[in-house]
Amino acid sequence: MKNVVRILLRFSEKIVEQPITAGVILEHGVPISIVAAHVDSHGGEILAEVPSTHVEKVVDAFREKGVIVTFPKLIEVDSEKCFNCGACVSLCPVSAITFREDFSVVFDEQKCIGSPCGLCVDACPARAIRLVEQHSSGLIQ
Amino acid sequence: MKKLVESSGVEVAYKEVDVVTTGTFGAMCSSGAIINLGHADPPIKIQRAWINDVEVCHPGAAVDLYIGATIMSETRPFEYGGGHVIEDLVDGKEVEVRATAYGTDCYPRTKLRTTITKDDLNQFYLLNFRNCYQRYVCATNSRDEIIYTYMGKLLPKFRNATFSGSGALNPLMNDPDYETIGIGTRIFLGGGQGYVIGEGTQHDPGNRFGTLMVRGDCKKMSSEFIHGAAFTKYGTTLYVGIGIPIPILNEGLAKKTAILDEEIVTDIVDYGIPRRERPKLGKVSYKELKSGAITIDDKKVRVSSLSSLKTARKIAEILKSWIENSSFYLSAPAESLPTDTVCKPMKQTEEMAFVNSVTHAAVTCTEDEEVKAVAERIINRSVNHVVVTDEQGKLRGIVTSWDITKAVAKGKRKLVDIIIRKVVTTKPDESLEEASRKMAQHQISALPVIDQDRKVLGIITSEDIAKLLGR
Numbered sequence: 001m002k003n004v005v006r007i008l009l010r011f012s013e014k015i016v017e018q019p020i021t022a023g024v025i026l027e028h029g030v031p032i033s034i035v036a037a038h039v040d041s042h043g044g045e046i047l048a049e050v051p052s053t054h055v056e057k058v059v060d061a062f063r064e065k066g067v068i069v070t071f072p073k074l075i076e077v078d079s080e081k082c083f084n085c086g087a088c089v090s091l092c093p094v095s096a097i098t099f100r101e102d103f104s105v106v107f108d109e110q111k112c113i114g115s116p117c118g119l120c121v122d123a124c125p126a127r128a129i130r131l132v133e134q135h136s137s138g139l140i141q
Numbered sequence: 142m143k144k145l146v147e148s149s150g151v152e153v154a155y156k157e158v159d160v161v162t163t164g165t166f167g168a169m170c171s172s173g174a175i176i177n178l179g180h181a182d183p184p185i186k187i188q189r190a191w192i193n194d195v196e197v198c199h200p201g202a203a204v205d206l207y208i209g210a211t212i213m214s215e216t217r218p219f220e221y222g223g224g225h226v227i228e229d230l231v232d233g234k235e236v237e238v239r240a241t242a243y244g245t246d247c248y249p250r251t252k253l254r255t256t257i258t259k260d261d262l263n264q265f266y267l268l269n270f271r272n273c274y275q276r277y278v279c280a281t282n283s284r285d286e287i288i289y290t291y292m293g294k295l296l297p298k299f300r301n302a303t304f305s306g307s308g309a310l311n312p313l314m315n316d317p318d319y320e321t322i323g324i325g326t327r328i329f330l331g332g333g334q335g336y337v338i339g340e341g342t343q344h345d346p347g348n349r350f351g352t353l354m355v356r357g358d359c360k361k362m363s364s365e366f367i368h369g370a371a372f373t374k375y376g377t378t379l380y381v382g383i384g385i386p387i388p389i390l391n392e393g394l395a396k397k398t399a400i401l402d403e404e405i406v407t408d409i410v411d412y413g414i415p416r417r418e419r420p421k422l423g424k425v426s427y428k429e430l431k432s433g434a435i436t437i438d439d440k441k442v443r444v445s446s447l448s449s450l451k452t453a454r455k456i457a458e459i460l461k462s463w464i465e466n467s468s469f470y471l472s473a474p475a476e477s478l479p480t481d482t483v484c485k486p487m488k489q490t491e492e493m494a495f496v497n498s499v500t501h502a503a504v505t506c507t508e509d510e511e512v513k514a515v516a517e518r519i520i521n522r523s524v525n526h527v528v529v530t531d532e533q534g535k536l537r538g539i540v541t542s543w544d545i546t547k548a549v550a551k552g553k554r555k556l557v558d559i560i561i562r563k564v565v566t567t568k569p570d571e572s573l574e575e576a577s578r579k580m581a582q583h584q585i586s587a588l589p590v591i592d593q594d595r596k597v598l599g600i601i602t603s604e605d606i607a608k609l610l611g612r
Contacts, residue, residue, distance in 0.1 A: 083368055083380065084452060085167075087293045089433070089445035090301035099433065103450035123294035125168065125370035125380070125447070127220070 004049040006035070007059060008114075010068040011044040021046065024061045030054045036116035047072070047113055074114025074132060075121075077107045081128035088120035088129065142389075143309065146399035155395035160464055160471065163312040164329070164384040164456030167305050167448025168370055170211050170291065171271035171342060172379040174227045174359055177263040178204040178238065181255075186248035190240040191215070192226045203248060207268070210369075210379035222377025225369030227267070230259045231331070232364040265359040267331060267367070271341035273383050275313035275351040276407050279304040279425050279444065281437060284413035285566075289374035293447050295412055299437050302409065302444040307453040308402040308427030312385035313351045315398045321387050322353075323474025329384030329460045330355055332363030334469060337385075337478075345484040353478075355383065366456065380448075384456040386464060386471050402428035409437060414568070415575055417486060496576050496601055497569035499609055500590045503528040503600035508537055510556045512548045519545060526587040528597050529560050536595045538562045539587075566591045569598060577606055 011020065016039060025032050035047040050058045059069045084105045088097050096111035097120060114131065121129050142161045145154045186203045189196065194214045197206045210224040229236055240253040259265050280292035281302040288295050293303045308314070316322050326337040335357020344352045359367070366382030389395050405427045411420040425435050435444045463469035504522045506515050506529055515527055519542050529538040538560035548559045567576045567588040576588055580603055587602040 083166075084449045085370075085380070085447055086445040086449070087303065087447050090303060090443040091294060091296065091445075092443075099445070103446075103454070119294070119296070122373040125293075125372055125378075126368070127371055 003052050004033075005052045005055045006072060006110075007048055007050060007055070007062075008070045008072040009046040009048060009062055010070070011039070011046075012066070012068075013041070013043050015066045016041065016043050018065075020062070020065050020067060021048070023065065024058060028054070028057055028061055030058055032058065036113040038116050045116070047116065072114060072132070074109070074112045075107070075118075076130045076132055078128040078130070081126045082124075083126050085125060087123050087125055091119040091123055093117060093119070142395070142398045143401060146395065151392050151396045151399070154399065155389055155392045158389050158395065160461075161315060161387045161389060161398040162384060162457040162460040162464070163307075163310055163315050163387065164382070164453040164458075164460065165273060165307040165311055165448065166366065166380060166382040166452035166456060167307075168291070168372075168378045169269060169272045169381040170378045172210040172227075172267065172269040172381055173223060174208045174230075174265060175200075175268045176206050176208065176230075176265050178206065178257070179261070179263050180204055181250060181253055183250045184248045185240060185242050185250035185253050186245055187240045187253070188242045190238065192238050193221065193229070193236050195221070195223050195226050197223070197226075211376050213377050219373065219376060220371050222369065222371070224377050224379035225371075227359065227379060228364050228367055228369040230262075230265065231359055231362050231367050233258055233260075259360050262360075267335065267355070267357045267359050267362070267381075269341075269355050269381065271343060271352045272355050272381055273312055273341070273353040274306060275311060275317070275349050276308070276405055276427075277305040277350075278408050278410040279430060279435070280410055280412045281422065281442065282413040283411045283420075288413060289372065290412050291372060291375050291378075292412060293372065299440065299442055302435060302437070302442050303447050304407070304427075304430045304444060305447045306427070307448065307450055308405050308431065309400050310450075310453050310457060311405075312383060312387075313353070314349075314400055314405060316385075316387050316394070317349065317351075317397060319346070319351070319478040319480060320394060321390065321474070322385055323477040325472055325475040326385065327470065327472040328355065328357075328386075329382070329456055329463070329469075330357035330362070331359070331367040331382055332365060333357055333359075333361035336472075337474070340478045340482065343484045344479065344482050346478070346480045347483060350484070351478070353383075366452070382452060382456050384460040386460060386469075388471055402426060402431060409435065414570070415572070416570060494573040494609060495569070496567050496571045496573060496588075496590055499573065499601050499605040500569060500599040501601075501605070503589060503597055505530045505534075505597065506540075506556065507531070508557050508560065512545060512554050512556055512559070515540060515556055516545045516549065526600060526602070528589045528600060529556075530597050534596050536564060536566065536589055536591055536597050539564045539589060541587075564589060567601065568592070573606055573609070576601060577603075 033049045037046040062069045094111050096108045118131050187199045194216045197208045200207050208223045212223040214221040235256050242251050244251045282295035285297045338356050339354040341352030341354045368380040403426045409422040504524045525542045527540050544559045565583050590598045
């Protein structure tokens with residue numbers, strides 16, 4: 001297991017212009033690495049990795065600053081439907097989908113960056129890949 | 142076989158091995174199933190019919206229907222199609238049949254609606270007119286946008302590549318001279334047993350692009366090896382599993398079946414150019430394709446298969462076990478497959494127009510110019526689009542008369558602030574139809590024409606196309 005935890009930060013229009021992530025890093029001295037981000041004047045979404053030892057502190061700090069923090073499950077693969085064709089493998093920019101030696105297709109949730117990418121979803125001929133909506137209902141808290 | 146030939150030589154391998162089994166499991170669009178519904182009362186001579194909203198062709202007398210794999214559902218197009226109908230029926234699921242007819246004295250009925258499973262059908266046969274390509278090309282995309290093809294989703298600028306086929310495990314590749322595979326050869330088909338009934342359409346043995354026409358009883362198949370599939374923005378298809386046993390009748394066959402992935406070479410083809418002869422970018426072996434990365438223009442490109450190599454291996458294994466436990470018997474072909482046919486292009490009586498036929502010189506400017514200067518040029522040359530280029534004449538952006546008007550209204554003076562950087566472009570050998578489609582899709586009225594190095598060759602506008610059509 002990796003000793004980092006992935007968190008999804010959502011910024012509203014009101015706070016998007018403030019240097020919040022930098023603030024949290026400076027105030028708490030915790031390294032936060034940004035895996036993927038989509039930010040514009042209407043708001044933003046950042047997928048970040050934080051050390052598992054500091055998750056609580058970092059999440060509280062973001063929430064205090066008005067950021068919506070969730071622990072995302074990014075992609076769901078229906079292994080019943082998947083027939084191991086591999087159409088998704090070459091599309092994945094972070095090698096989260098790979099072939100095993102026997103040419104089974106395997107999916108590594110830890111590596112997936114989810115909604116900022118999603119390249120594999122509509123490429124699946126079996127329609128076995130689903131992007132998990134990042135609304136409160138679809139989250140694992 | 143491959144290991145044995147390498148370690149002990151062809152002679153020993155010929156003596157020790159009786160049969161080599163092969164397998165492939167991939168999207169095979171020219172597939173379908175013929176079904177006979179049995180007669181209704183009062184009887185109907187079906188004119189048009191749908192199964193689960195997928196229109197099925199009515200090729201015969203009254204109640205014979207052909208479910209084509211690529212026909213899409215009228216209510217769920219691109220998601221569900223003929224391939225899925227076949228899979229659902231194979232799976233034992235109930236499907237809805239609707240039909241209409243004009244009514245005759247002997248077949249008075251004009252409408253029909255019922256539900257059926259495979260058990261209600263008299264015949265349910267897979268009848269595929271082109272399957273099992275000997276090898277196939279490797280697809281990639283030069284365009285600066287994602288394209289969706291029958292070779293899957295291709296990222297811009299050669300960022301990925303796809304391929305199909307099982308390489309050294311492919312049935313025809315193991316018997317490239319069709320010594321044992323011919324009309325009447327018994328095969329593994331979709332989890333059941335079927336037959337080769339001839340060469341497939343577009344059979345092109347000279348270029349090692351042989352194909353097969355096959356038939357098999359769907360009632361005995363399994364949906365693990367007959368699978369409906371949906372390719373986004375392309376359509377639906379059927380994944381078909383085929384395995385063929387190759388009896389080792391002579392040393393020559395022992396040698397041929399020892400073929401390795403590295404010996405099977407295919408072309409890397411640019412699907413970004415939607416022409417019959419797509420540009421070839423190089424050669425690649427199935428060994429490289431299966432490794433996950435190939436090289437295009439000295440760059441490493443991720444590559445993956447569209448057909449399941451795992452299932453292909455499983456098919457070859459199952460076929461082997463069938464032969465070992467005597468539930469599958471090899472058959473000698475009644476007739477050989479042709480080795481001299483060629484795959485001709487279509488005879489066309491209408492000439493197609495291409496971008497180069499309407500391309501004219503573009504009015505250009507450079508990034509450092511003032512808005513006013515460009516505005517004057519627009520008036521003097523009476524155009525609506527000015528292409529922004531660098532010193533080498535390469536594309537940097539575009540500005541339209543509308544952008545200039547806006548800039549003037551807002552008091553902007555520098556051109557650099559208003560240049561549109563994301564430009565939709567075309568190439569001289571693109572069809573005008575494709576160019577028009579791009580303009581409509583992006584709601585624009587002109588496309589700069591560029592070459593491989595993004596050098597501007599000219600421009601085409603929607604007016605040019607309208608004029609050509611009005612001629």
